[in-house]
Amino acid sequence: MPNNYYAVIMAGGGGTRLWPLSRQATPKQMLPLIADSTLFQTALKRLQRVFSPEHVLVVTNQQQAARLQEQAPELKPENFLLEPQPRGTAAAIGLAAAYLQAHDPGAVMAVLTADHYIGNEAEFERYLLAARQLAEQGHLVTLGIEPSYAATQFGYIQLGAALAEVDGYTAYKAQRFKEKPAAAEAETMLAEGGYAWNSGMFIWQAARIWQEFQRHMPELHEALEKISAAWDQADFATVLAHEWPRIAAQTIDYGVMEQAADVAVIPARDMAWNDVGSWSSLFEVLEVDASGNLILSERHLDIDSRNVLIHSNGQERMVVTVGVENMVVVDTGDVLLICSKERAQDLRKVIELLKEKGLQQYL
Amino acid sequence: MPNNYYAVIMAGGGGTRLWPLSRQATPKQMLPLIADSTLFQTALKRLQRVFSPEHVLVVTNQQQAARLQEQAPELKPENFLLEPQPRGTAAAIGLAAAYLQAHDPGAVMAVLTADHYIGNEAEFERYLLAARQLAEQGHLVTLGIEPSYAATQFGYIQLGAALAEVDGYTAYKAQRFKEKPAAAEAETMLAEGGYAWNSGMFIWQAARIWQEFQRHMPELHEALEKISAAWDQADFATVLAHEWPRIAAQTIDYGVMEQAADVAVIPARDMAWNDVGSWSSLFEVLEVDASGNLILSERHLDIDSRNVLIHSNGQERMVVTVGVENMVVVDTGDVLLICSKERAQDLRKVIELLKEKGLQQYL
Numbered sequence: 044m045p046n047n048y049y050a051v052i053m054a055g056g057g058g059t060r061l062w063p064l065s066r067q068a069t070p071k072q073m074l075p076l077i078a079d080s081t082l083f084q085t086a087l088k089r090l091q092r093v094f095s096p097e098h099v100l101v102v103t104n105q106q107q108a109a110r111l112q113e114q115a116p117e118l119k120p121e122n123f124l125l126e127p128q129p130r131g132t133a134a135a136i137g138l139a140a141a142y143l144q145a146h147d148p149g150a151v152m153a154v155l156t157a158d159h160y161i162g163n164e165a166e167f168e169r170y171l172l173a174a175r176q177l178a179e180q181g182h183l184v185t186l187g188i189e190p191s192y193a194a195t196q197f198g199y200i201q202l203g204a205a206l207a208e209v210d211g212y213t214a215y216k217a218q219r220f221k222e223k224p225a226a227a228e229a230e231t232m233l234a235e236g237g238y239a240w241n242s243g244m245f246i247w248q249a250a251r252i253w254q255e256f257q258r259h260m261p262e263l264h265e266a267l268e269k270i271s272a273a274w275d276q277a278d279f280a281t282v283l284a285h286e287w288p289r290i291a292a293q294t295i296d297y298g299v300m301e302q303a304a305d306v307a308v309i310p311a312r313d314m315a316w317n318d319v320g321s322w323s324s325l326f327e328v329l330e331v332d333a334s335g336n337l338i339l340s341e342r343h344l345d346i347d348s349r350n351v352l353i354h355s356n357g358q359e360r361m362v363v364t365v366g367v368e369n370m371v372v373v374d375t376g377d378v379l380l381i382c383s384k385e386r387a388q389d390l391r392k393v394i395e396l397l398k399e400k401g402l403q404q405y406l
Numbered sequence: 407m408p409n410n411y412y413a414v415i416m417a418g419g420g421g422t423r424l425w426p427l428s429r430q431a432t433p434k435q436m437l438p439l440i441a442d443s444t445l446f447q448t449a450l451k452r453l454q455r456v457f458s459p460e461h462v463l464v465v466t467n468q469q470q471a472a473r474l475q476e477q478a479p480e481l482k483p484e485n486f487l488l489e490p491q492p493r494g495t496a497a498a499i500g501l502a503a504a505y506l507q508a509h510d511p512g513a514v515m516a517v518l519t520a521d522h523y524i525g526n527e528a529e530f531e532r533y534l535l536a537a538r539q540l541a542e543q544g545h546l547v548t549l550g551i552e553p554s555y556a557a558t559q560f561g562y563i564q565l566g567a568a569l570a571e572v573d574g575y576t577a578y579k580a581q582r583f584k585e586k587p588a589a590a591e592a593e594t595m596l597a598e599g600g601y602a603w604n605s606g607m608f609i610w611q612a613a614r615i616w617q618e619f620q621r622h623m624p625e626l627h628e629a630l631e632k633i634s635a636a637w638d639q640a641d642f643a644t645v646l647a648h649e650w651p652r653i654a655a656q657t658i659d660y661g662v663m664e665q666a667a668d669v670a671v672i673p674a675r676d677m678a679w680n681d682v683g684s685w686s687s688l689f690e691v692l693e694v695d696a697s698g699n700l701i702l703s704e705r706h707l708d709i710d711s712r713n714v715l716i717h718s719n720g721q722e723r724m725v726v727t728v729g730v731e732n733m734v735v736v737d738t739g740d741v742l743l744i745c746s747k748e749r750a751q752d753l754r755k756v757i758e759l760l761k762e763k764g765l766q767q768y769l
Contacts, residue, residue: 063726344756344760346749346755346756346759347752355742360739360740360741361741361742361765362742362744363742363743363744363756364744365743365744365745365749365750365752365753365756366746366748366752372744374742377723377724378723378724378726379723379724379725379726379735379737380726380728381726381727381730381733381735382729382730383728383729383730383731386709386710386729389709389710389728390728393709393726393728397707402724
């Protein structure tokens with residue numbers, strides 16, 4: 044196959060679900076949560092199986108670009124595509140498509156995340172290669188995740204008829220995109236079967252998504268055409284600065300995927316995928332000790348605690364737990380969070396409270 | 407009555423039950439736990455009702471004396487009696503008795519604690535005055551505390567026959583001293599009635615306890631005789647330094663009270679006494695908020711927590727609790743303790759662990 048396959052890493056997000064460790068200045072992908080390297084670095088590393096560094100694009104923003112570049116010296120500065128302002132995932136993907144339309148119009152692009160965990164990288168590689176074949180045939184491919192429980196924090200894709208068999212994987216027609224369900228609905232979908240979680244990973248020809256933008260998001264397409272035409276030109280910055288702010292913020296799911304006729308889903312299993320979307324998710328991806336505790340602290344003493352996560356940045360600081368159960372403790376120096384493991388989703392209420400009270404320094 | 411009544415405050419103790427706030431360098435009595443003033447200052451203040459500053463003696467050690475003097479500028483330096491080394495409560499009380507034998511042989515001394523809470527100070531005053539009358543009659547008087555629950559952290563005194571009626575209070579013969587009981591035994595004593603907690607508060611003539619030392623602790627008495635004789639003499643320091651280290655460490659309970667024939671107990675009630683002996687005891691003496699929380703922290707945000715104690719010294723540090731219940735959180739900067747409220751007594755295990763691991767800096 045020609046060397047026309049590109050990874051597009053979406054790395055501009057904020058996210059507060061791992062607050063107080065993830066902050067406006069240091070979002071999740073910049074944190075060494077799972078390993079000594081950051082989630083972004085881990086994402087880059089697993090992509091080496093499929094993509095050369097020249098074929099890895101990172102869509103991010105001005106604020107984060109410098110630190111991401113520090114973390115990825117193997118990538119050239121021009122591979123970082125900077126959004127002047129956040130305009131949703133459709134525009135972010137559009138920016139990468141515009142780059143590829145200008146530089147390699149026959150490109151197939153794999154839109155991937157910077158802040159998810161993938162335990163089985165060999166399996167991930169196989170999915171990427173199978174999806175590429177489908178994308179070469181003109182499909183808009185998305186990697187779904189086979190549900191393992193009745194999650195309410197993900198969107199779902201209902202699987203339709205089988206479309207194709209590639210490298211032993213079956214791809215299905217995406218029948219319907221469903222937004223994050225209520226608990227009862229999630230239970231029903233899990234029981235019925237025939238659904239996949241929407242992982243936000245997409246594989247398609249740059250030219251195909253371009254067509255879809257033209258069809259379903261014509262204003263975005265128009266802006267992207269101008270941006271793509273100006274790429275590497277003297278007036279690129281001016282064009283980008285002019286066009287970008289006028290783009291309406293929209294997600295790729297709502298803007299394209301739910302409208303498009305030909306979306307193929309490959310439901311991925313055995314990939315050990317995890318969105319690391321909450322403190323409690325770390326219990327799923329990291330190895331707990333004999334008491335079920337996850338101790339991410341240099342100095343810790345415990346008596347009879349269970350299912351406790353301790354994350355402390357203070358190296359000289361001694362954390363002591365006695366008889367604590369099902370609790371998340373995160374100590375960043377300026378903030379000490381103590382949160383019931385079952386209530387991790389309520390961190391958004393904390394963020395709201397901090398905003399209400401004007402305590403920006405803790406965001 | 408002649409002005410022969412003295413308060414002897416025992417303020418040399420260490421104690422780790424309020425660790426990590428109470429430390430070797432800052433034991434409980436030096437902490438502003440209940441109010442803006444320290445427990446020691448609060449103790450001094452309530453004694454003003456009965457004693458002039460000249461009649462308040464503080465028994466402590468070299469390490470703590472300077473800081474206690476700072477906290478009590480109204481006391482003269484010579485009113486601080488310094489133990490060269492800790493030798494138990496019998497010797498500490500003996501040192502005060504030796505001072506009084508030398509300076510005011512007709513003295514009545516009230517041995518009192520520096521680190522307990524007494525909510526009803528007017529009632530405390532009445533007990534002190536009633537006990538003085540009994541002491542003037544030659545009794546060894548102890549203030550007992552009427553048990554309100556089956557406590558296992560206190561010694562008990564079994565009440566015998568009524569001895570006297572003073573100011574409306576009944577004093578009983580102390581039938582038997584019992585050490586800290588197991589839970590079942592404590593339940594039995596509470597159900598049977600006729601017991602008082604041993605508060606460690608004693609009122610007697612200095613000359614009477616001197617007799618008791620002579621009878622039951624002759625070696626201590628001999629050393630104290632020499633110390634008393636040398637008081638205010640040029641060789642006092644030499645005598646003290648020579649005699650003191652040879653004293654065998656012993657408690658007043660074991661050394662005298664359990665042996666003495668004539669011990670009178672006044673069981674005190676309505677004094678709102680609390681030994682502030684654990685973090686959970688603070689819930690009894692301080693006012694909790696509507697959720698049962700005790701927030702002793704400058705900056706705190708909460709969502710749905712109950713029966714939580716938060717103590718944080720860090721003024722810029724934001725403490726956030728989400729769905730936490732029955733928990734004690736103490737943050738001293740170098741240590742973060744998170745302890746189930748029911749497990750507060752296990753702090754001694756933490757102290758042992760720290761010692762085992764050679765982590766002296768946290769003690």
